[in-house]
Amino acid sequence: MENPKIKVQNLNLFIGKQQILKNVNVEIPEKKITIIIGPSGCGKTTLLKSLNRLTDIYEDINVQGNIFINNEDILNTKTDITILRKKMGLLSQRPYPLPMNIYDNIAYGLRISGRKQKKYLDKRVEHYLKQANLWDEVKDRLKSPASALSIGQQQRLCLARGLAVDPEIILADEPTSALDPISSQYIEEKFVQLKEHYTIIMVTHILRQARRIADYVVFMYLGEIIEQGTAEEFFNNPQQEKTKAYLKGLFN
Amino acid sequence: MKLSxxxxxxxxxxxxxxKWMYLCFAVILILAPALLFGLYIKSAPLFEQNGFSEVIFSNEWKPLSGKFGFLSFILSSLWxxxxxxxxxxPVCILTSIYLIYYAKGFVLKIMHPIIDILAGIPSVIYGVWGILMIVPMVSKDIAPFFGYETTGFSILSGAIVLAVMIIPFMLNILIEILRTVPEGLIESSLSLGASKWQTIKFVVVKKALPGxxxxxxxGLSRAFGETIAVLMVVGNVVQNPTNVFDAGYPLPALIANNYGEMMSIPMYDSALMLAALILFVIVLIFNILSRILIRRYEIKVA
Structure with a gap:
């Protein structure tokens, strides 16, 4: 691949004595949707979290190897971790609205990096809520707590909040697994629009979802990368026996 | 033969x-109102004789001439x-944050039994420790530093001993509360570019605030009712304290020192029951206030 946005080399990750990721090598193309797929417990989420070094906060996790983002090794150089994380918006399985009102949820990322002028914040909040198709539903109650929103709305709020810090990459960890079909469809459509500007990496175990929106697919099984390639190759012409079995639904 | x-x-x-579970529940439900009612019945004669405001807002304490003013005791307790x-x-909050978010896992494992031991020490031992350590320290070091003179048996000594006693109690609860803050929430804040400290300050503490x-x-209810350790170091002088180096005479100390001793004085037993009733009601008020605070906050934020 030419100029991958993210390049993972020989990544090994241990939780205590248990090895979760085994010699992972992945390349992720820029401004495409990359889907990481595989059965539960295969290390998809862990791989995703090591990309923005959320693995740092757990003291029993030990990471070895290299992860290059824009050709910069984020594991082994002294990267400013808050700047690194701001390059990546995270959308988790369940939405976790911050314990504050809707407006402050969006403004949070901007405020902590020092943007405090009210006019600027007002504009940004409106812009990103519109981006996430939430503005019309919440514009009259920006000051009410974010936890009062429905779970689908909360997930869109989290998307808006993530976009508001102006990331280059969106990391999504089964972002539709807690949502109803309509909210899920909305998130999928949004991702397809967003890939024009962002590199999107999404973890899922729903094959149909992967078929619908993937440009590039990474298939993981028990901590190893079994196969990776463009969606077309992956779905139409899989090389590995395990991939074929998985695609036929013969797993588990 | 067994029931089965x-x-x-x-x-x-x-x-x-x-049925029997319901019975157990009913006993517990009835306990508090029954206590309250019993105390009220016992202390009512004093109310009827001296009047409500006289009893609560006067600090004239002359049992022999029938004057029972509780203000000094209430103020001492509050101080x-x-x-x-x-x-x-502050010590508890910062310690619990440190233990959960900064310390290595084994530190918390060591701390847990230590906290439990501290919580289990009988209060009379804290009292002795107060007399041997805190009282001299207050009279020789702390009070002179601020330009006061004191025997050391003072509000401050009582408060220090009391603080040490309720720290393990509150710390235990706070640790459990911080543990319930979801990791996903912390990860969300971090991935928005917040530093660890910003995350703790703006997200963790906010989320955990009701707890x-x-x-x-x-902790307050416990501190308010703590008796032995406090009465050993607080001085037990009936007066309205004007600063923390004055001696005081909290309500529980009054009851413990005099119950069974002064019963020959008319109305004295009624007065002690009233002291208990006041204690009960103030704790109740604090409890209700904290509930209201939490409810308000939950509607506004969480």
């Missing part, structure tokens, strides 16, 4: 179990308790 050997139908047995909270709450308030409320 009897040929009783399952429905009947189920009903039986329902000691609030000062103890001022000393202990923090209720742990303070519980």
């Amino acid at each position: 050997d009897l040929k009783i139908s399952r429905q009947l047995r189920s009903k039986l179990h329902n 000691v308790t609030i000062l103890a909270l001022i000393l202990s709450v 923090i308030v209720s742990s303070i409320g519980l």
Whole structure:
């Protein structure tokens, strides 16, 4: 691949004595949707979290190897971790609205990096809520707590909040697994629009979802990368026996 | 023969179990109102004789001439308790944050038994420790530093001993509360570019605030009622304290020192019951206030 946005080399990750990721090598193309797929417990989420070094906060996790983002090794150089994380918006399985009102949820990322002028914040909040198709539903109650929103709305709020810090990459960890079909469809459509500007990496175990929106697919099984390639190759012409079995639904 | 050997139908047995559990529940439910009512009955004669405002807002304490003014005792109790909270709450909050978010896992594992031991030490031992360590320290070092003179048996000594006593109690609750803050929430804040400290300050503490308030409320109730350790170091002089180096005479100390001793004086037993009633009511008020605070906050934020 030419100029991958993210390049993972020989990544090994241990939780205590248990090895979760085994010699992972992945390349992720820029401004495409990359889907990481595989059965539960295969290390998809862990791989995703090591990309923005959320693995740092757990003291029993030990990471070895290299992860290059824009050709910069984020594991082994002294990267400013808050700047690194701001390059990546995270959308988790369940939405976790911050314990504050809707407006402050969006403004949070901007405020902590020092943007405090009210006019600027007002504009940004409106812009990103519109981006996430939430503005019309919440514009009259920006000051009410974010936890009062429905779970689908909360997930869109989290998307808006993530976009508001102006990331280059969106990391999504089964972002539709807690949502109803309509909210899920909305998130999928949004991702397809967003890939024009962002590199999107999404973890899922729903094959149909992967078929619908993937440009590039990474298939993981028990901590190893079994196969990776463009969606077309992956779905139409899989090389590995395990991939074929998985695609036929013969797993588990 | 065991109950299960009897040929009783399952429905009947189920009903039986329902009944006795209901009974246990009812006993607990009735306990507090019964206590309150009993105290009220016992202390009512004093009210009727001296009048409500006279009893609560006067600080004239002359049992021999029938004058029972509780103001000094109420004020002493409030001084000691609030000062103890001022000393202990910041320590507890910062310690619990440190243990959960900064310390290595084994530190918390070591701390848990230590906290339990501290919480289990009988209060009379804290009292002795107060007399041997805190009282001399207050009289020789702390009070002269601020330009006061004191025997050391003072509000401050009581508050320090009390603070040390309620720290393990509040710390235990706070640790559990911080543990309930979901990791996903912390990860969300971090991935928005917040530093660890910003995350703790703006997200963790905010999320845990109702729990923090209720742990303070519980600590306060405990501190307010603590008797032996406090009465050993607080001086037991009937006066309105004007600064923390004055001696005080909190309500529980009054009851413990005099119950059974002064009963020949008319109305004295009624007065002690009233002291208990006041204690009860103030703790109740604090509890209700912290509930209201939490409810308001939950509607506004969480």
